[in-house]
Amino acid sequence: MQLDVLYFAWVRERIGIAKEQVSTDARTVADLVKELSAREERYQVAFQDMTVVKVAVDQVLVSLETPLGRAKEVAFFPPMTGG
Amino acid sequence: MQLDVLYFAWVRERIGIAKEQVSTDARTVADLVKELSAREERYQVAFQDMTVVKVAVDQVLVSLETPLGRAKEVAFFPPMTGG
Amino acid sequence: MSISVQSDDFDLGAEVAALADGNGDIGAVVTFVGLVRDTTGGALLSMELEHYPGMTEQALAEIELAATKRWSLSASRVIHRYGNLKTGEQIMMVATASPHRKDAFEAAEFLMDYLKTDAPFWKKEHFKDSTKWVDSKADDDAAKDRWS
Protein backbone atom coordinates (compact mmCIF):
# COMPACT_ATOMS: atom_id res chain seq x y z
CA MET A 1 0.00 0.00 0.00
CA GLN A 2 1.22 3.50 -0.93
CA LEU A 3 0.55 6.17 1.71
CA ASP A 4 1.14 9.90 1.86
CA VAL A 5 2.49 10.46 5.36
CA LEU A 6 2.38 14.05 6.72
CA TYR A 7 4.07 15.54 9.76
CA PHE A 8 3.23 18.83 11.50
CA ALA A 9 4.72 21.13 14.14
CA TRP A 10 7.40 19.53 16.31
CA VAL A 11 6.75 16.07 14.83
CA ARG A 12 7.70 17.55 11.45
CA GLU A 13 10.77 19.23 12.93
CA ARG A 14 11.99 16.02 14.59
CA ILE A 15 11.49 13.88 11.50
CA GLY A 16 12.90 16.64 9.29
CA ILE A 17 10.34 16.49 6.48
CA ALA A 18 6.75 17.62 6.05
CA LYS A 19 5.59 14.81 3.76
CA GLU A 20 6.76 11.55 2.27
CA GLN A 21 5.44 8.57 0.36
CA VAL A 22 5.61 5.32 2.30
CA SER A 23 5.15 1.78 0.97
CA THR A 24 3.85 -0.33 3.78
CA ASP A 25 1.80 -3.38 4.71
CA ALA A 26 1.00 -1.97 8.18
CA ARG A 27 -2.49 -2.98 9.24
CA THR A 28 -3.08 -0.25 11.82
CA VAL A 29 -1.73 3.18 12.64
CA ALA A 30 0.22 1.61 15.52
CA ASP A 31 1.87 -0.84 13.07
CA LEU A 32 2.90 2.07 10.85
CA VAL A 33 4.42 3.91 13.83
CA LYS A 34 6.38 0.77 14.77
CA GLU A 35 7.58 0.31 11.22
CA LEU A 36 8.75 3.93 10.83
CA SER A 37 10.38 3.95 14.28
CA ALA A 38 12.41 0.86 13.33
CA ARG A 39 13.58 2.58 10.17
CA GLU A 40 15.56 5.53 11.53
CA GLU A 41 16.26 7.19 14.86
CA ARG A 42 14.55 10.47 13.94
CA TYR A 43 11.22 8.62 13.72
CA GLN A 44 11.91 6.89 17.01
CA VAL A 45 12.57 10.30 18.62
CA ALA A 46 9.40 11.81 17.19
CA PHE A 47 7.25 8.84 18.18
CA GLN A 48 8.84 8.00 21.53
CA ASP A 49 5.78 9.19 23.50
CA MET A 50 2.67 8.50 21.47
CA THR A 51 0.44 9.93 24.23
CA VAL A 52 1.43 13.39 22.92
CA VAL A 53 1.13 12.54 19.23
CA LYS A 54 -2.19 12.72 17.47
CA VAL A 55 -3.06 10.89 14.27
CA ALA A 56 -5.40 11.69 11.41
CA VAL A 57 -6.26 9.18 8.70
CA ASP A 58 -7.58 10.82 5.55
CA GLN A 59 -7.93 14.06 7.56
CA VAL A 60 -10.04 12.60 10.36
CA LEU A 61 -8.70 12.23 13.91
CA VAL A 62 -8.35 8.54 14.86
CA SER A 63 -6.79 6.39 17.55
CA LEU A 64 -3.62 4.33 17.23
CA GLU A 65 -5.61 1.13 16.90
CA THR A 66 -7.45 2.30 13.80
CA PRO A 67 -6.98 -0.01 10.80
CA LEU A 68 -5.47 1.78 7.80
CA GLY A 69 -7.86 0.03 5.39
CA ARG A 70 -7.81 1.91 2.07
CA ALA A 71 -6.32 5.04 3.60
CA LYS A 72 -4.46 7.43 1.29
CA GLU A 73 -3.14 9.97 3.79
CA VAL A 74 -1.90 9.59 7.35
CA ALA A 75 -0.80 12.59 9.42
CA PHE A 76 1.07 12.80 12.74
CA PHE A 77 1.12 15.93 14.89
CA PRO A 78 1.12 17.24 18.49
CA PRO A 79 -2.12 18.16 20.30
CA MET A 80 -3.60 21.24 18.64
CA THR A 81 -3.04 24.74 19.99
CA GLY A 82 -5.15 26.96 17.76
CA GLY A 83 -7.64 29.59 18.78
CA MET B 1 -39.81 67.46 52.28
CA GLN B 2 -39.41 68.48 48.62
CA LEU B 3 -38.87 65.59 46.22
CA ASP B 4 -38.19 65.37 42.50
CA VAL B 5 -40.37 62.50 41.34
CA LEU B 6 -39.56 60.94 37.96
CA TYR B 7 -41.58 58.52 35.84
CA PHE B 8 -40.34 56.36 32.95
CA ALA B 9 -41.79 54.21 30.16
CA TRP B 10 -45.44 53.21 30.65
CA VAL B 11 -45.49 54.61 34.19
CA ARG B 12 -44.68 58.01 32.65
CA GLU B 13 -47.31 57.52 29.94
CA ARG B 14 -50.02 56.63 32.48
CA ILE B 15 -49.23 59.52 34.79
CA GLY B 16 -48.79 61.85 31.84
CA ILE B 17 -45.65 63.65 32.97
CA ALA B 18 -41.96 62.75 33.14
CA LYS B 19 -41.11 64.72 36.26
CA GLU B 20 -42.69 66.75 39.01
CA GLN B 21 -41.88 68.32 42.36
CA VAL B 22 -43.77 66.81 45.27
CA SER B 23 -44.08 68.17 48.81
CA THR B 24 -44.61 65.25 51.13
CA ASP B 25 -44.14 63.93 54.63
CA ALA B 26 -44.16 60.30 53.43
CA ARG B 27 -41.80 58.18 55.51
CA THR B 28 -41.25 55.38 53.00
CA VAL B 29 -41.58 54.80 49.29
CA ALA B 30 -44.80 52.87 49.97
CA ASP B 31 -46.23 55.89 51.84
CA LEU B 32 -45.40 58.11 48.86
CA VAL B 33 -47.14 55.69 46.47
CA LYS B 34 -50.22 55.70 48.72
CA GLU B 35 -50.21 59.49 48.90
CA LEU B 36 -49.90 59.95 45.12
CA SER B 37 -52.54 57.27 44.40
CA ALA B 38 -55.00 59.09 46.66
CA ARG B 39 -54.38 62.31 44.79
CA GLU B 40 -55.62 61.48 41.27
CA GLU B 41 -56.81 58.46 39.32
CA ARG B 42 -53.90 58.49 36.85
CA TYR B 43 -51.51 57.72 39.73
CA GLN B 44 -53.80 54.99 40.95
CA VAL B 45 -53.80 53.45 37.47
CA ALA B 46 -50.03 53.62 37.20
CA PHE B 47 -49.47 52.19 40.66
CA GLN B 48 -52.30 49.63 40.75
CA ASP B 49 -49.90 46.67 40.59
CA MET B 50 -46.70 47.60 42.39
CA THR B 51 -45.20 44.14 41.67
CA VAL B 52 -44.48 45.43 38.14
CA VAL B 53 -43.24 48.86 39.22
CA LYS B 54 -39.64 49.38 40.26
CA VAL B 55 -38.39 52.23 42.39
CA ALA B 56 -35.08 54.07 42.58
CA VAL B 57 -34.25 56.52 45.35
CA ASP B 58 -31.47 58.91 44.40
CA GLN B 59 -30.77 56.66 41.39
CA VAL B 60 -30.35 53.44 43.35
CA LEU B 61 -32.85 50.56 43.08
CA VAL B 62 -34.71 50.08 46.37
CA SER B 63 -37.72 48.24 47.75
CA LEU B 64 -41.10 49.76 48.64
CA GLU B 65 -40.27 49.64 52.33
CA THR B 66 -37.21 51.83 51.97
CA PRO B 67 -37.37 54.99 54.14
CA LEU B 68 -37.10 58.18 52.11
CA GLY B 69 -34.77 59.78 54.64
CA ARG B 70 -33.05 62.77 53.02
CA ALA B 71 -33.85 61.60 49.50
CA LYS B 72 -33.88 64.21 46.74
CA GLU B 73 -35.05 62.12 43.79
CA VAL B 74 -37.48 59.21 43.55
CA ALA B 75 -38.16 57.43 40.26
CA PHE B 76 -40.86 54.92 39.28
CA PHE B 77 -40.60 52.69 36.22
CA PRO B 78 -41.40 49.21 34.83
CA PRO B 79 -38.88 46.35 34.98
CA MET B 80 -35.98 47.17 32.67
CA THR B 81 -35.77 45.84 29.13
CA GLY B 82 -32.40 47.07 27.89
CA GLY B 83 -29.68 45.07 26.21
CA MET C 1 -13.37 50.09 32.12
CA SER C 2 -15.38 52.46 30.01
CA ILE C 3 -19.07 53.22 29.54
CA SER C 4 -20.98 55.23 26.96
CA VAL C 5 -24.69 55.96 26.77
CA GLN C 6 -25.28 57.59 23.41
CA SER C 7 -27.71 57.98 20.52
CA ASP C 8 -24.97 57.45 17.90
CA ASP C 9 -24.12 54.07 16.44
CA PHE C 10 -20.77 52.44 17.27
CA ASP C 11 -18.07 50.57 15.34
CA LEU C 12 -17.54 47.16 16.96
CA GLY C 13 -14.20 46.50 15.25
CA ALA C 14 -12.79 49.88 16.27
CA GLU C 15 -13.99 49.42 19.85
CA VAL C 16 -12.33 46.01 20.15
CA ALA C 17 -9.12 47.30 18.55
CA ALA C 18 -9.02 50.20 21.03
CA LEU C 19 -9.64 47.83 23.93
CA ALA C 20 -6.73 45.56 23.05
CA ASP C 21 -4.36 48.26 21.83
CA GLY C 22 -0.94 48.28 23.43
CA ASN C 23 -1.74 45.55 25.93
CA GLY C 24 0.22 42.44 24.95
CA ASP C 25 -1.29 40.44 27.79
CA ILE C 26 -4.75 40.20 26.22
CA GLY C 27 -5.35 36.82 24.59
CA ALA C 28 -9.13 36.85 24.41
CA VAL C 29 -11.83 39.39 23.64
CA VAL C 30 -15.50 38.46 23.87
CA THR C 31 -18.21 40.78 22.60
CA PHE C 32 -21.97 40.78 22.71
CA VAL C 33 -23.95 42.95 20.33
CA GLY C 34 -27.69 43.43 20.77
CA LEU C 35 -29.63 44.20 17.60
CA VAL C 36 -33.16 45.46 17.01
CA ARG C 37 -35.15 42.32 16.32
CA ASP C 38 -38.46 42.28 14.52
CA THR C 39 -40.45 39.41 16.01
CA THR C 40 -43.45 40.18 13.77
CA GLY C 41 -41.75 39.39 10.49
CA GLY C 42 -41.73 42.87 8.99
CA ALA C 43 -44.31 44.99 10.81
CA LEU C 44 -41.89 46.76 13.15
CA LEU C 45 -41.34 50.38 12.12
CA SER C 46 -38.86 51.26 14.83
CA MET C 47 -37.71 50.49 18.34
CA GLU C 48 -37.62 53.37 20.81
CA LEU C 49 -35.06 53.18 23.57
CA GLU C 50 -35.73 55.25 26.69
CA HIS C 51 -33.35 55.51 29.63
CA TYR C 52 -32.85 57.27 32.95
CA PRO C 53 -29.94 59.69 32.45
CA GLY C 54 -27.61 59.68 35.41
CA MET C 55 -28.82 56.45 36.92
CA THR C 56 -28.00 54.57 33.70
CA GLU C 57 -24.32 55.46 33.78
CA GLN C 58 -24.13 54.76 37.50
CA ALA C 59 -25.82 51.34 37.17
CA LEU C 60 -23.57 50.34 34.27
CA ALA C 61 -20.45 51.45 36.14
CA GLU C 62 -21.44 49.34 39.14
CA ILE C 63 -22.09 46.28 36.99
CA GLU C 64 -18.75 46.72 35.25
CA LEU C 65 -16.96 47.12 38.58
CA ALA C 66 -18.56 43.93 39.90
CA ALA C 67 -17.33 42.03 36.82
CA THR C 68 -13.83 43.44 37.25
CA LYS C 69 -13.69 42.23 40.84
CA ARG C 70 -14.86 38.76 39.94
CA TRP C 71 -12.83 37.96 36.83
CA SER C 72 -9.35 38.68 35.56
CA LEU C 73 -10.18 41.42 33.07
CA SER C 74 -7.59 43.53 31.29
CA ALA C 75 -10.24 45.88 29.91
CA SER C 76 -13.95 46.17 29.30
CA ARG C 77 -16.33 48.38 27.39
CA VAL C 78 -20.09 48.96 27.52
CA ILE C 79 -21.99 51.06 24.98
CA HIS C 80 -25.76 51.41 25.05
CA ARG C 81 -27.75 53.54 22.65
CA TYR C 82 -31.03 55.37 23.18
CA GLY C 83 -33.50 56.96 20.78
CA ASN C 84 -35.24 55.53 17.72
CA LEU C 85 -33.63 52.55 16.05
CA LYS C 86 -34.60 50.49 12.99
CA THR C 87 -34.74 46.71 12.61
CA GLY C 88 -31.23 45.29 12.44
CA GLU C 89 -29.58 48.34 14.01
CA GLN C 90 -27.11 47.88 16.84
CA ILE C 91 -28.67 48.65 20.25
CA MET C 92 -25.73 48.01 22.51
CA MET C 93 -22.47 46.14 23.03
CA VAL C 94 -20.33 44.81 25.80
CA ALA C 95 -16.72 43.73 25.31
CA THR C 96 -14.45 41.99 27.77
CA ALA C 97 -10.71 41.47 27.33
CA SER C 98 -8.70 39.00 29.37
CA PRO C 99 -5.57 36.86 29.23
CA HIS C 100 -7.91 33.81 29.18
CA ARG C 101 -11.06 33.01 27.24
CA LYS C 102 -13.00 31.59 30.19
CA ASP C 103 -12.80 34.90 32.07
CA ALA C 104 -13.73 36.89 28.99
CA PHE C 105 -16.77 34.70 28.24
CA GLU C 106 -18.08 34.56 31.80
CA ALA C 107 -17.60 38.28 32.42
CA ALA C 108 -19.43 39.16 29.18
CA GLU C 109 -22.38 36.93 30.15
CA PHE C 110 -22.41 38.41 33.65
CA LEU C 111 -22.41 41.98 32.26
CA MET C 112 -25.31 41.13 29.97
CA ASP C 113 -27.36 39.39 32.65
CA TYR C 114 -27.02 42.31 35.07
CA LEU C 115 -27.45 44.95 32.39
CA LYS C 116 -30.76 43.34 31.39
CA THR C 117 -32.22 43.57 34.90
CA ASP C 118 -30.39 46.48 36.56
CA ALA C 119 -29.70 49.13 33.92
CA PRO C 120 -32.67 51.52 33.46
CA PHE C 121 -33.48 51.12 29.78
CA TRP C 122 -36.91 50.48 28.30
CA LYS C 123 -37.83 49.40 24.80
CA LYS C 124 -40.98 50.43 22.97
CA GLU C 125 -41.93 48.88 19.64
CA HIS C 126 -43.59 51.14 17.08
CA PHE C 127 -45.92 49.56 14.51
CA LYS C 128 -48.07 51.21 11.82
CA ASP C 129 -50.99 51.96 14.12
CA SER C 130 -49.91 50.75 17.53
CA THR C 131 -47.06 50.75 20.02
CA LYS C 132 -46.00 48.20 22.59
CA TRP C 133 -43.66 48.35 25.54
CA VAL C 134 -41.44 45.27 25.46
CA ASP C 135 -42.12 43.04 28.46
CA SER C 136 -39.32 42.06 30.80
CA LYS C 137 -38.64 38.34 30.95
CA ALA C 138 -38.69 36.04 33.97
CA ASP C 139 -35.76 34.36 32.17
CA ASP C 140 -33.71 37.49 32.68
CA ASP C 141 -34.09 37.38 36.45
CA ALA C 142 -33.19 33.69 36.42
CA ALA C 143 -30.11 34.40 34.29
CA LYS C 144 -28.94 37.03 36.76
CA ASP C 145 -29.61 34.85 39.80
CA ARG C 146 -27.16 32.17 38.66
CA TRP C 147 -24.26 34.49 39.53
CA SER C 148 -25.18 34.88 43.19
Next chain:
Amino acid sequence: MSISVQSDDFDLGAEVAALADGNGDIGAVVTFVGLVRDTTGGALLSMELEHYPGMTEQALAEIELAATKRWSLSASRVIHRYGNLKTGEQIMMVATASPHRKDAFEAAEFLMDYLKTDAPFWKKEHFKDSTKWVDSKADDDAAKDRWS
Protein backbone atom coordinates in the same frame (compact mmCIF):
# COMPACT_ATOMS: atom_id res chain seq x y z
CA MET D 1 -22.34 29.11 8.27
CA SER D 2 -19.05 30.23 6.82
CA ILE D 3 -15.39 29.38 7.38
CA SER D 4 -12.17 31.02 6.26
CA VAL D 5 -8.60 29.90 6.83
CA GLN D 6 -6.38 32.74 5.67
CA SER D 7 -3.12 34.61 6.26
CA ASP D 8 -4.82 38.02 5.94
CA ASP D 9 -6.21 39.94 8.89
CA PHE D 10 -9.99 40.41 9.25
CA ASP D 11 -12.34 43.25 10.18
CA LEU D 12 -14.49 42.17 13.12
CA GLY D 13 -17.07 44.95 12.68
CA ALA D 14 -17.53 44.20 8.98
CA GLU D 15 -17.84 40.46 9.66
CA VAL D 16 -20.55 41.01 12.29
CA ALA D 17 -22.38 43.48 10.05
CA ALA D 18 -22.34 40.97 7.18
CA LEU D 19 -23.58 38.21 9.49
CA ALA D 20 -26.61 40.18 10.66
CA ASP D 21 -27.36 41.92 7.37
CA GLY D 22 -30.90 41.55 6.14
CA ASN D 23 -31.99 39.15 8.85
CA GLY D 24 -34.40 40.97 11.16
CA ASP D 25 -34.71 37.95 13.42
CA ILE D 26 -31.21 38.27 14.89
CA GLY D 27 -31.27 39.85 18.34
CA ALA D 28 -27.86 38.76 19.61
CA VAL D 29 -24.39 38.39 18.16
CA VAL D 30 -21.56 37.01 20.29
CA THR D 31 -17.98 37.12 19.07
CA PHE D 32 -14.72 35.76 20.35
CA VAL D 33 -11.42 37.17 19.09
CA GLY D 34 -8.13 35.46 19.91
CA LEU D 35 -5.08 37.74 19.98
CA VAL D 36 -1.35 37.02 20.02
CA ARG D 37 -0.42 37.24 23.68
CA ASP D 38 3.10 37.84 24.95
CA THR D 39 3.37 35.98 28.24
CA THR D 40 7.03 37.02 28.65
CA GLY D 41 6.38 40.74 28.99
CA GLY D 42 7.99 41.88 25.77
CA ALA D 43 10.40 39.16 24.56
CA LEU D 44 8.07 37.64 21.95
CA LEU D 45 9.15 38.53 18.41
CA SER D 46 6.35 36.72 16.63
CA MET D 47 3.89 33.87 16.80
CA GLU D 48 3.95 31.37 13.94
CA LEU D 49 0.68 29.63 13.12
CA GLU D 50 0.92 26.33 11.26
CA HIS D 51 -2.08 24.33 10.08
CA TYR D 52 -3.05 21.25 8.09
CA PRO D 53 -4.63 22.51 4.87
CA GLY D 54 -7.69 20.51 3.94
CA MET D 55 -8.22 18.94 7.31
CA THR D 56 -8.48 22.37 8.95
CA GLU D 57 -11.44 23.46 6.86
CA GLN D 58 -13.12 20.07 7.28
CA ALA D 59 -12.67 20.08 11.07
CA LEU D 60 -13.99 23.65 11.40
CA ALA D 61 -17.00 22.85 9.21
CA GLU D 62 -17.85 19.85 11.38
CA ILE D 63 -17.59 21.90 14.58
CA GLU D 64 -19.78 24.62 13.10
CA LEU D 65 -22.34 22.05 11.96
CA ALA D 66 -22.45 20.51 15.45
CA ALA D 67 -23.13 23.96 16.96
CA THR D 68 -25.88 24.63 14.42
CA LYS D 69 -27.62 21.38 15.34
CA ARG D 70 -27.45 22.10 19.05
CA TRP D 71 -28.47 25.78 19.25
CA SER D 72 -30.86 28.08 17.45
CA LEU D 73 -28.35 29.93 15.27
CA SER D 74 -29.33 32.31 12.48
CA ALA D 75 -25.74 32.55 11.23
CA SER D 76 -22.17 31.84 12.27
CA ARG D 77 -18.68 32.68 11.08
CA VAL D 78 -15.24 31.25 11.81
CA ILE D 79 -12.01 32.85 10.60
CA HIS D 80 -8.59 31.49 11.56
CA ARG D 81 -5.31 32.92 10.34
CA TYR D 82 -1.97 31.18 9.71
CA GLY D 83 1.55 32.50 9.17
CA ASN D 84 3.62 34.90 11.24
CA LEU D 85 1.77 37.24 13.58
CA LYS D 86 2.97 39.93 15.98
CA THR D 87 1.95 40.54 19.59
CA GLY D 88 -1.57 41.98 19.74
CA GLU D 89 -2.52 40.82 16.24
CA GLN D 90 -5.79 39.01 15.71
CA ILE D 91 -5.31 35.24 15.36
CA MET D 92 -8.91 34.16 14.86
CA MET D 93 -12.56 34.90 15.48
CA VAL D 94 -15.84 33.11 15.87
CA ALA D 95 -19.21 34.86 15.68
CA THR D 96 -22.62 33.43 16.42
CA ALA D 97 -25.93 35.13 15.67
CA SER D 98 -29.22 34.08 17.21
CA PRO D 99 -32.64 35.42 18.17
CA HIS D 100 -31.58 34.91 21.83
CA ARG D 101 -28.42 35.73 23.73
CA LYS D 102 -28.17 32.42 25.60
CA ASP D 103 -27.90 30.47 22.34
CA ALA D 104 -25.37 32.91 20.91
CA PHE D 105 -23.18 32.76 24.05
CA GLU D 106 -23.27 28.99 24.46
CA ALA D 107 -22.67 28.28 20.78
CA ALA D 108 -19.68 30.64 20.72
CA GLU D 109 -18.16 28.93 23.76
CA PHE D 110 -18.81 25.52 22.22
CA LEU D 111 -17.16 26.56 18.94
CA MET D 112 -14.11 27.81 20.83
CA ASP D 113 -13.79 24.72 23.03
CA TYR D 114 -13.94 22.34 20.07
CA LEU D 115 -11.77 24.51 17.85
CA LYS D 116 -9.04 24.47 20.53
CA THR D 117 -8.89 20.67 20.66
CA ASP D 118 -10.08 19.49 17.23
CA ALA D 119 -8.89 22.00 14.62
CA PRO D 120 -5.33 21.26 13.41
CA PHE D 121 -3.50 24.48 14.23
CA TRP D 122 -0.20 24.78 16.08
CA LYS D 123 1.44 27.85 17.55
CA LYS D 124 5.18 28.44 17.75
CA GLU D 125 6.62 31.37 19.67
CA HIS D 126 9.70 33.06 18.25
CA PHE D 127 12.09 34.80 20.64
CA LYS D 128 15.46 36.48 19.96
CA ASP D 129 17.51 33.30 20.13
CA SER D 130 14.96 30.56 20.75
CA THR D 131 11.64 29.16 19.66
CA LYS D 132 8.96 27.29 21.59
CA TRP D 133 5.94 25.27 20.48
CA VAL D 134 2.99 26.33 22.62
CA ASP D 135 1.82 23.46 24.83
CA SER D 136 -1.75 22.27 24.68
CA LYS D 137 -3.64 22.62 27.92
CA ALA D 138 -5.41 19.94 29.96
CA ASP D 139 -7.93 22.75 30.63
CA ASP D 140 -8.86 22.71 26.97
CA ASP D 141 -9.84 19.04 27.03
CA ALA D 142 -11.87 19.64 30.18
CA ALA D 143 -13.61 22.62 28.57
CA LYS D 144 -14.59 20.51 25.59
CA ASP D 145 -15.77 17.59 27.72
CA ARG D 146 -18.42 19.68 29.46
CA TRP D 147 -20.50 19.65 26.27
CA SER D 148 -20.78 15.87 26.04
